[in-house]
Amino acid sequence: MPFVPNTDAERAEMLKAVGASSVEELFSDIPEHLRIKGLDLSDGVSEIEALNEIDSLAERNVQTKKMDWFLGAGAYYGYIPAVVPTLAGRGEFLTAYTPYQPEVSQGTLQAIFEYQSMAAKLLGMPVVNASHYDGATALAEAVLMAWKAKENRNRILLPVDLHPEYSQVIATYCTSFNIEFVQYEGAPESAPVDEDTAAIVIAYPSFSGEVYPIKRAVDRAHEMGALCIVHADPLMCAIMKSPGEQGADIVAAEGQSLGNPLNFGGPYLGIMGTTEALVRRMPGRIVGETKDKVGKRGFVLTLSTREQHIRREKAVSNICSNQGLTMLQTCIYLATLGKQGLREVAKQSYDKAHYAAGLIGGTAGYHVRSSQFFREFLVETPKPAARIVKTLSRRGIMPGLALSRYYPDRPNELLICVTEMNTRAQIERLAVALKEASK
Amino acid sequence: MNTMNMRDEPLVYELSRAGRKGCSLPKPDVPEYAVPEDLAREGLDLPELDELTVVRHFTRLSQKNFSIDTEFYPLGSCTMKYNPKVNEVAASNPGWRNLHPLVGDEYAQGALELMWRLQEGLREVGGFAAVSLQPAAGAHGELSGVLMIRAALRERGAHARKKMLIPDSAHGTNPASCTMAGFVTQTIPSGPDGNIDMAALRAALDETVAGIMITNPNTLGLFERNIEEICRLVHEAGGYVYGDGANMNALTGIFKPGNSGIDVMHFNLHKTFSTPHGGGGPGAGMVAANKTLAPYLPGPVAVKNGDGYTLEMPPKSIGRVKAFHGNFGVLVRAYSYLLMTGANGLRRVAENAVLNANYLKSLVEDVYPVPYKRNCMHEFVAKGTIADGVHTLDIAKRLIDYGFHPPTIYFPLIVQEALMIEPTETESKETLDLYADALKKIAMEAVAQPELLHDAPHNAPVARLDEVMAARRPILCYRG
Numbered sequence: 001m002p003f004v005p006n007t008d009a010e011r012a013e014m015l016k017a018v019g020a021s022s023v024e025e026l027f028s029d030i031p032e033h034l035r036i037k038g039l040d041l042s043d044g045v046s047e048i049e050a051l052n053e054i055d056s057l058a059e060r061n062v063q064t065k066k067m068d069w070f071l072g073a074g075a076y077y078g079y080i081p082a083v084v085p086t087l088a089g090r091g092e093f094l095t096a097y098t099p100y101q102p103e104v105s106q107g108t109l110q111a112i113f114e115y116q117s118m119a120a121k122l123l124g125m126p127v128v129n130a131s132h133y134d135g136a137t138a139l140a141e142a143v144l145m146a147w148k149a150k151e152n153r154n155r156i157l158l159p160v161d162l163h164p165e166y167s168q169v170i171a172t173y174c175t176s177f178n179i180e181f182v183q184y185e186g187a188p189e190s191a192p193v194d195e196d197t198a199a200i201v202i203a204y205p206s207f208s209g210e211v212y213p214i215k216r217a218v219d220r221a222h223e224m225g226a227l228c229i230v231h232a233d234p235l236m237c238a239i240m241k242s243p244g245e246q247g248a249d250i251v252a253a254e255g256q257s258l259g260n261p262l263n264f265g266g267p268y269l270g271i272m273g274t275t276e277a278l279v280r281r282m283p284g285r286i287v288g289e290t291k292d293k294v295g296k297r298g299f300v301l302t303l304s305t306r307e308q309h310i311r312r313e314k315a316v317s318n319i320c321s322n323q324g325l326t327m328l329q330t331c332i333y334l335a336t337l338g339k340q341g342l343r344e345v346a347k348q349s350y351d352k353a354h355y356a357a358g359l360i361g362g363t364a365g366y367h368v369r370s371s372q373f374f375r376e377f378l379v380e381t382p383k384p385a386a387r388i389v390k391t392l393s394r395r396g397i398m399p400g401l402a403l404s405r406y407y408p409d410r411p412n413e414l415l416i417c418v419t420e421m422n423t424r425a426q427i428e429r430l431a432v433a434l435k436e437a438s439k
Numbered sequence: 440m441n442t443m444n445m446r447d448e449p450l451v452y453e454l455s456r457a458g459r460k461g462c463s464l465p466k467p468d469v470p471e472y473a474v475p476e477d478l479a480r481e482g483l484d485l486p487e488l489d490e491l492t493v494v495r496h497f498t499r500l501s502q503k504n505f506s507i508d509t510e511f512y513p514l515g516s517c518t519m520k521y522n523p524k525v526n527e528v529a530a531s532n533p534g535w536r537n538l539h540p541l542v543g544d545e546y547a548q549g550a551l552e553l554m555w556r557l558q559e560g561l562r563e564v565g566g567f568a569a570v571s572l573q574p575a576a577g578a579h580g581e582l583s584g585v586l587m588i589r590a591a592l593r594e595r596g597a598h599a600r601k602k603m604l605i606p607d608s609a610h611g612t613n614p615a616s617c618t619m620a621g622f623v624t625q626t627i628p629s630g631p632d633g634n635i636d637m638a639a640l641r642a643a644l645d646e647t648v649a650g651i652m653i654t655n656p657n658t659l660g661l662f663e664r665n666i667e668e669i670c671r672l673v674h675e676a677g678g679y680v681y682g683d684g685a686n687m688n689a690l691t692g693i694f695k696p697g698n699s700g701i702d703v704m705h706f707n708l709h710k711t712f713s714t715p716h717g718g719g720g721p722g723a724g725m726v727a728a729n730k731t732l733a734p735y736l737p738g739p740v741a742v743k744n745g746d747g748y749t750l751e752m753p754p755k756s757i758g759r760v761k762a763f764h765g766n767f768g769v770l771v772r773a774y775s776y777l778l779m780t781g782a783n784g785l786r787r788v789a790e791n792a793v794l795n796a797n798y799l800k801s802l803v804e805d806v807y808p809v810p811y812k813r814n815c816m817h818e819f820v821a822k823g824t825i826a827d828g829v830h831t832l833d834i835a836k837r838l839i840d841y842g843f844h845p846p847t848i849y850f851p852l853i854v855q856e857a858l859m860i861e862p863t864e865t866e867s868k869e870t871l872d873l874y875a876d877a878l879k880k881i882a883m884e885a886v887a888q889p890e891l892l893h894d895a896p897h898n899a900p901v902a903r904l905d906e907v908m909a910a911r912r913p914i915l916c917y918r919g
Contacts, residue, residue, distance in 0.1 A: 265763025
């Protein structure tokens with residue numbers, strides 16, 4: 001194993017300096033009967049062997065790139081410009097840690113500040129933090145944050161049409177607290193917000209793709225003294241109104257589709273933004289601008305009196321790390337695509353999704369159920385969607401998510417996602433294959 | 440230090456010029472579809488840069504960082520060991536990068552097998568019954584673990600057990616995780632040998648105790664010699680023992696925490712298993728449990744059924760702690776490391792991590808007082824009390840001038856002016872010698888020319904920054 005440089009001769013010399021007769025002696029604080037002879041694992045292998053083994057496992061998976069891919073549902077196959085992994089993979093970023101020593105961490109700190117700035121402008125929020133584990137945990141932490149901010153209110157309104165795994169994460173995070181969850185269906189403006197409601201969660205878009213304008217729901221929540229948490233698709237915000245401009249108090253989002261690969265579900269990027277009024281209640285690391293003692297601009301971790309390393313049991317959350325690298329990938333992605341590029345990616349996805357919906361909606365037996373959507377829409381299928389997925393996958397098409405994966409009582413619903421990666425020819429092949437599968 | 444980029448680097452917004460683009464897309468091949476007016480967004484305030492400007496900007500930013508690849512980085516309790524490049528190659532395989540999390544078990548057999556093998560390997564290293572790879576970080580593993588304890592207590596009907604014991608040397612995440620799981624914390628002091636004060640522990644064990652959270656070796660770098668007795672007492676009192684695996688790098692192949700009575704524990708794969716820290720993450724904080732608590736593990740976990748693999752929820756699972764199946768890309772790197780180290784390598788890791796720490800301690804302890812006179816494990820804590828008017832912060836900043844990343848400072852809280860130094864096994868003797876030389880020179884400077892320390896760093900891209908102003912008048916977003 002080439003990762004330990006000490007030679008036997010050096011070990012002997014070092015032991016002598018320490019005054020120990022053997023390495024074993026250094027472990028004498030561990031009761032002898034608890035010291036093991038060795039692990040029941042194979043011995044280490046060479047780099048060639050390790051890579052052969054891992055590559056052979058990787059080959060046994062289905063890949064987006066080798067199929068016509070229309071499956072999204074919270075994880076999206078988008079283009080990642082070559083500069084993104086190349087720059088984010090630089091050792092100086094990759095092998096640094098939390099910027100505890102700002103003078104020698106300005107690279108990481110400035111990149112976080114730039115990410116916070118670009119993400120904040122995209123979401124229309126005054127402040128975005130340095131990230132959470134993923135969109136689901138960001139949303140769960142947003143719920144806890146809002147509940148704590150509204151001390152005498154115990155109710156949180158959740159949309160029925162929220163990603164089921166997000167609902168499950170919220171349930172886990174909130175299990176220890178006396179929070180009453182009330183689910184609402186349809187447009188958020190019709191949700192039963194009242195004096196006991198601490199916050200309403202709005203999915204923008206909903207899990208099945210529906211986009212409701214949220215301004216009226218936000219205004220209603222504010223009239224009742226409740227906070228408004230929006231779970232947003234950040235790419236959608238490039239062409240559709242941001243949650244911030246519609247009055248959201250807290251925004252949580254999954255940033256994976258902004259420059260991060262699918263990676264079987266992680267690591268992804270939890271984006272969280274809020275207002276200046278609530279910033280001191282927000283969990284997670286935040287970077288701020290300041291000056292050094294000669295007046296030069298620099299960046300530091302700030303507002304840390306919210307955090308666990310200072311406040312311990314009184315901290316707003318236990319979160320300690322952030323998703324540094326995935327956040328950096330998104331930072332570089334946003335800088336590279338920029339104002340025009342991001343809108344183009346969003347608009348192409350939108351146009352292609354609507355083209356696909358037009359074709360599929362015109363196919364006998366299929367009904368498009370979504371009325372306003374961004375890049376993902378729900379289709380009612382003439383046969384069980386799971387069976388259609390299976391049939392089409394064999395032909396090199398992954399047509400979407402059979403909703404029966406999460407809802408066994410909804411066998412004939414298929415959630416189809418179209419991104420900038422899909423060509424017109426792929427979309428047309430999908431429509432033809434769906435037609436054939438209905439027979 | 441000459442490798443560092445000292446020039447001011449503008450913000451991406453300041454580099455922006457209207458009309459520039461850093462990426463091109465294929466020409467639209469479908470008809471345009473209008474966005475409804477009530478939804479359409481006007482304007483998007485993102486920068487406009489060409490590709491080369493992006494490349495230079497982020498390359499220059501990277502050069503303003505200290506990193507393991509460029510400097511010795513002995514940040515205590517963070518295990519800043521070398522991150523093998525093979526891990527990155529292994530994780531970049533398109534078979535992982537382009538694998539969708541909802542593709543279905545039958546289309547992801549390679550990924551599930553990797554998860555299963557990693558679970559099995561980590562189970563063996565820790566001496567536990569089962570492992571879940573769901574948690575995304577150490578603190579996330581802690582939250583999972585204390586929620587598991589909570590669930591087990593409730594199943595026993597022990598709702599009144601709300602008190603979690605936390606040694607005074609613990610990381611801040613421990614008490615914060617307890618709060619998130621609805622527990623109240625009680626601090627247990629350390630005794631004169633740096634281990635948990637057993638009398639104080641016994642006194643705290645009453646019928647309200649839910650459990651204890653123990654870091655072993657603790658944050659002083661000392662092994663809890665009474666670990667078995669502690670576990671026995673807590674179990675007798677009706678509580679559970681949580682093990683914080685932040686410092687597992689001292690013990691791989693030498694001691695299995697599960698054998699000492701710990702019920703549930705997390706490992707930081709970004710520490711012990713060498714996945715890169717990435718400027719703050721992503722980590723992975725897998726959690727392992729003995730037979731009693733295994734049914735409560737977060738899920739899904741990978742299960743082997745005959746020749747195939749499936750994702751399943753443990754029978755009494757606390758549920759999901761994140762969407763999908765854990766930080767999978769990090770897991771691939773950890774598995775790559777596990778393959779390359781193996782049984783023999785993991786033992787060598789712990790042996791050399793502990794030898795390096797003891798060696799470095801022996802070089803500096805005459806000048807920097809070490810409060811506990813014992814062999815340390817993978818790290819040690821010294822005091823920056825080397826001269827009047829000089830503080831640990833000054834020593835840390837002066838180390839930067841010598842081209843070294845400072846250690847963790849002012850932690851653990853129970854040692855005044857603490858310097859917490861963790862060299863790791865991947866550093867050579869000559870690096871440790873140079874670091875010790877620098878620390879000794881700084882101690883001389885502290886007496887002869889203390890202003891050198893007070894004004895340090897002298898050679899960094901910025902001088903000491905005004906953190907008070909940053910917090911008092913926060914600027915958290917570009918205002919242009």
